[in-house]
Amino acid sequence: MKKYFSEHIENSGLVIFRILLGLLIASESFGAIILGWVDTIFINSKFSFNFIGFDFLQILHGEKMYVYFSMMGILGILIAIGLFYRFSMILFTIMWAGVYLAQKESYNNHYYFLVLVGVIMCFLPANGKLSLDSKFFPKTQSTTLPRWMPFLLIFQISILYFYAAVAKIYPDWLDGTFSRILLNGITQHQFLLDIFNQKWFLLLYAYAGILFDLFIIPALFWKRTRVLAIIASFAFHISNSITLKIGIFPFLALSFIVLIVDPKTFQFIFKKSETPKIYPFKSNLYVWFFVPFFILQLLFPLRHFVIKGDVLFTEEGHRLSWRMMLRERIGELKIKVVDPKTELSRYYDYESELTSTQIKTLKHSPDLIWQYCQRIKKQYKEPVAIYVESRVSINRRPFVTLIDENVDMTKAQFNYFQHNDWILLQKLD
Structure with missing residues (x-):
């Protein structure tokens, strides 16, 4: 196992993920201005409901937030083109974490997920090639990296999927009660409503959601099921994007596919390098940071199990627990x-x-x-x-x-x- 994760692989998947992530960041940031989200949360209100203990983030309010989100959009573009990548990634992650902690009235799990992805990406050499950094600053050039580096991102989304499945194992999901509420809220078309209210369809929808969350990552890794898993991923996430209006998350989740498939798949995009350039790193830094980081990620979604009461009612332990579209x-x-x-x-x-x-x-x-x-x-x-x-x-x-x-x-x-x-x-x- 250690040998497998220590093996150096081409960094093509991570490089493409960086480009996709940067474009999604720009889309999220500029889109928040264009579609009026910034107006609704930070301009038209007298204040926002920040996370308790972060009252100082009330400074993130008012018309200056147009500039704030524009800056994040520009940082997204810099990340995509790989210019001053490390600085841009760190600054965006700090700024986006500020936005996330500054308001709860429009809560979406992908806001939190984007913070975590940003933190991980700050440590990864995603600008090794197909970037302006690699052109202007030769020391940043690399064509390979240890397999465990992109796996950090894969592990993060695996945590999300796993706990999303666990959260669905409660009566209202298992018997189709919430599926009926959810599906009836996305259309007024009578033909679709007739289907959505069939008991067999509600149960199919409910259990398919659990199975997808549990098995999509293993299915993407296994070559025999990979094509089917990719098709299922696109069908699942694109339909969610259209019907549930949940922002960039479906596309962000789909972007992770490039980290799982064989990096050689993307060889046609890159110039063939005769001499592999290995990214130098200090493993101790990664160990000391990411071991506690992921321990927290594994523990946080469990805290509601040790708090008295039903989290479905009390909401205690609900946030940061990947309890998505549940009630x-x-x-x-x-x-x-x-x-x-x-x-x-x-x-x-x-x-x-x-x-x-x-x-x-x-x-x-x-x-x-x-x-x-x-x-x-x-x-x-x-x-x-x-x-x-x-x-x-x-x-x-x-x-x-x-x-x-x-x-x-x-x-x-x-x-x-x-x-x-x-x-x-x-x-x-």
């Missing part, structure tokens, strides 16, 4: 502010200062509700008590109470890794 949450929310001295109370008009996207997400997200209550608290010169009346419906079940109405949210604490007692432990029938 529909609809919330109802009232926030009551009480003056302890006079005992006078009033309902806070949160809808007047939030965008429609923020309102929708706030109503069903415990962590956002907690954050927002802390924000309201700061608006008053004198101490106040804040109570919430919050109910949520999961996958169109009857509404049930989400947060203890007797808890003063100004005194409630938030914990990322343990159950927060102000979130009720409801059983979903």
Whole structure:
């Protein structure tokens, strides 16, 4: 095994992946401006719901975000053409991590995945050829690299697929309940609706999703199933792109195929080199960084198993866990502010200062509700008590109470890794 991963292979797959990644980064960044995502999240709102503990990222707000996203788009182009690659990759990863941590109202798993891919790519010599760096700076030239280097990326997406499959193993997915909700939300065409509401089709869709997530990477590696796996990948991801509107993730996932197929497949793109140029590296640096990096990646998605309650209801341990397209949450929310001295109370008009996207997400997200209550608290010169009346419906079940109405949210604490007692432990029938 050690000999297999230490073997030097052509770096063509990684080089092509770099080009595809750079183009997708540019598309994501410029597209966020053109399609109005930047307006919705950072311009039209008074503030964004950053990850708890990252309040300093409120600086990433306002019209300067047009410049910010434009810079990331330019960095994507530099990555694609391989100019100042290492600098561009590091800077983009830092900037994109800032965007990811600065807002939760428009959460998408590929935002997090792109951060992780960026971190890994910062360490990989993806500019060894077919890059301006290799032309202008001969020391960066290389035609081979150890097999384990591109495997770092493959391992990362394997983690994503595996935990996405594990997350689907719950009753509403296995019996087709959520598949019905998902499929009925993507079309109004009666012919398709008639098919989508057939029990056999819902079960086929549900179990095909689990099987795809579990076996697509092994199937891509095995030569006998590779062609079929590539066809299945394109069918799966392109259909998701069209129906679910999930940004660049389908195309980013497809880009990983170039890392798995034989690098010799791409020989027609590159000039034949008589003398292989081996990329020099210090293995200790990679070991000390990537061993703990991947240990965390393996542990993070498991944390909800050791937190009390059903993550489907409490949301505790949901983020950073590859729990993708699993449930529909609809919330109802009232926030009551009480003056302890006079005992006078009033309902806070949160809808007047939030965008429609923020309102929708706030109503069903415990962590956002907690954050927002802390924000309201700061608006008053004198101490106040804040109570919430919050109910949520999961996958169109009857509404049930989400947060203890007797808890003063100004005194409630938030914990990322343990159950927060102000979130009720409801059983979903």
